[in-house]
Amino acid sequence: MKFRLLTPGPTPVPEETLLEMARPVPYHRTPEARAVLREVLEGLQYVLQTKNDVVALTSSGTGALEAALVCSVPRGAKAICAYAGRFGERWHKIWKTFGVESIPVTAPPGRAVTAAQLERALADHPDAVAVCAVHSETSTGVKHDLAAFGKLIARTPALFIVDAISSAGALELRTDDWQIDLLGTGSQKALMMPPGLAFLSVSPKAWTRIESVQAPAFYFDLKRYRAKLKDPDTPFTPAHTLLRGLQVSLKRIREKGITNIWQECSRLAAAARAAVQALGLELFADPPAEGLTSIKVPAGTDGLQLLSKLEKQHGLKLAGGQDELKGKIVRLAHMGHIDYFDVLAGIAGLELVLMELGHPIRPGSGVAAAQHSWAGC
DSSP: OEEEEEESSOOOOOOOHHHHHHHHOSSSSHHHHHHHHHHHHHHHHHTTTOOEEEEESOOOHHHHHHHHHHHOOTTTEEEEEEEHHHHHHHHHHHHHHOOOEEEEEEEEBBBBOOOOHHHHHHHTTTTTOOEEESSETTTTTTTHHHHHHHHHTTTTSSSEEOTTTTTTSOOOTTTTTTTTTTTEEESSTOOOOOOOEEEEEOOOOOOOOOHHOOOOOOOOHHHHHHTTTTTTTSSOOOHHHHHHHHHHHHHHHHHHHHHHHHHHHHHHHHHHHHHHHHOOOOBBOOBBOEEEEEOOOOOOOOHHHHHHHHHHHHHHHEEOOOOGTTTTEEEEESSSOHHHHHHHHHHHHHHHHHTTHHHHOTHHHHHHHHHHHHHTT
């Protein structure tokens, strides 16, 4: 039985990337290693659509978020946290951990924070020095309108800080055009890598703020990373075998073209959602992010059993809900090294298991709807 990883992180890694990382481990302080880092950082500027500096961290994406927050907002200051799920709430917790007054702006499960909500929060808290938001909230599958957020925040002195961990390389993302000051992402989503690397783009406005903040950080002190960018190098030992692998994955992205990738991801999303609706199931997220599809588990169906049967009987690893959504939703990813036929396999598996569990399904209806959508019929 072939195993298919269809979770919204980690995602499958291309074979050529895996083979590159299997080569002997070199020394990390050499001209060759710096050349790899330079190419990776330039490639990430392309993916993120930014001319801003990009720094590389050896951590998960959460490390990039913590670095952004702790280095740009002093203890005792106020920040607005727009969140609509578990990963947005993580920002709220990081703010509080470092003594920042966090003003939550929230949305019900499966919904996104609106620009109107953010506009009211900015008016109510003109002393907020930062606003953070998650682009693609993978715990629920919703997408935030960063372009609209950026226009509002740019009118204020506040920094716009974004979690793009599961959107970079999958969703349309224009860091500079949307006036994002700090944007963090991780390696294990649409960048087609294992976990272990995080990246942060930093605008001139953000660097000015960072220079004025006495951050309670050592490893995540962004001033240290900025000082090394001219080489380029890193202040601490990087995960340089992962950087070599990412060099290969970024070449793949460049060859395909980032706008083509955005369009393909959108087509995959449309096909998956057409299939869900044809099966008589309900979508959970509104508005949905293109990197994954969140599906409500039908009433009377055991969501955990559904996921277990998909994996054990068909080799299909999908993700379930988290916290209060556990057993209530199923999340099917279509980002990175996941293609159309992987999505079809996921839909076919859903049909088979739902029929086995007694849900009224017409065999092939979901697959047919996905094919019609993909073909533009």
